Amino acid sequence: MAGILFIISAPSGSGKSTLVSQLRTLVEGLEFSISYTTRAPRGSEENGREYYFTTREEFERMIAADDFLEWAEVFGNYYGTAISALRHAKDLGKDLLLDIDVQGALQVMKKMPKAVSIFILPPSPQILEQRLKNRSAAEKVTDEAIIQKRLAAAKGEMTKVWEYKYALVNDVLENAVAELRAIVLSERGEQEFDDLAKTCRTDTASPKLSAVLEAFGDKGQISTVNVNL
Template identity: 85%
Template sequence: MAGILFIISAPSGSGKSTLVSQLRTLVEGLDFSISYTTRAPRGSETDGREYHFTTRAEFERMIAAGDFLEWAEVFGNYYGTAMSALGHAKDAGKDLLLDIDVQGAVQVMKKMPAAVSIFILPPSPQVLEMRLRNRSEAEHVTSEKVIQSRLAEARTELKQMWDYRYALVNDVLDQAVAELRAIVLCERGELRRGAGAGFELQDRCCFASFEERVEYLSRLRTCYPLRIVYGFSSG
């Protein structure tokens, strides 16, 4: 069933980009929307592959023209998803995958409540801080004040996880990829109850209860020890 909008977001340092890359190699029929940004390329990043790199002036022109499905300013740089991405995926008969930050995800979820939203958590607060510091170092950001601001922003974003339909902890890559794939296939209706191997994980993805949601929150308060995916009911 083409036409599903999947939103994946996470605080910086959660390993989201790696998960998304793995998912795209395992699941067919996913059209990946390449975001626009005003930040400079990192390492081997190439324009049109990881991002469409553009100027601040051009980005603001696109905002004024209503060209974005969502956009946000994060750490002084703009990020946004072009409205045209939806049409391109529909025309190709594919589902659309958005890898976007929390601010942008909230905008899309308000506009498109049927979207399947997935929140990625880091393995622990300590790992989150380590990855954020490493990323800041790669960007030549050495100010402790700036780093602490980024950490505070990440903690704020973690509180947004309850706005999402699903959440999973990225501590073991293969496990997290399997969970993410199960969500996509389950939402497409390609996995059914009693479907055999791996059914327990798939079932929990689709039918998790409010009680599990409460249990998950309590365990997160002790440094996120869970690996299992939880689908959040509306209850």
């Protein structure tokens, strides 16, 4: 069943890139949308593989030309998904996978309400903080204020989890990959994956999801969801 738009988002430090990479090796027929960004490449990243790296001037020209399905400015850098990615996937007869931040995801979900949205969470505040510190160290960012700003932004993004159809906790990599794969295949109509996919539905608020959100201080939202079950 080609033509499904899958949106995957997560706070920085949730391990989203690893999960998406694993998913792409396990599930056929997924066209990965490569985003544009004005940030500098990290580590072994290459232009046209992880991102299309471009200048701020060129990105703003594309904004003015209405070339983006979504775009956002995050920590001083632009990120965006070109509209052409949708046409390209459709021409290939594939589903499109968007790996985008929360700001961008909310834009796409508003424009395309039938999209399948998936939110990935870190297992605890402590693990998230350590991952963010490791990433900051790799980027040679040592200012504690910047690290705490990133942590606060990540926690803020997690309050948007209820806007998504699915949410999974990246605690054990193999389990998280299995859940992500089940969601994709269930949405394609493969019923044998329905039971596992349903455990990740945000409208059921699984005990694991609720426990993680409570650890991050999202008690009010959890109570609201449970009342509405």
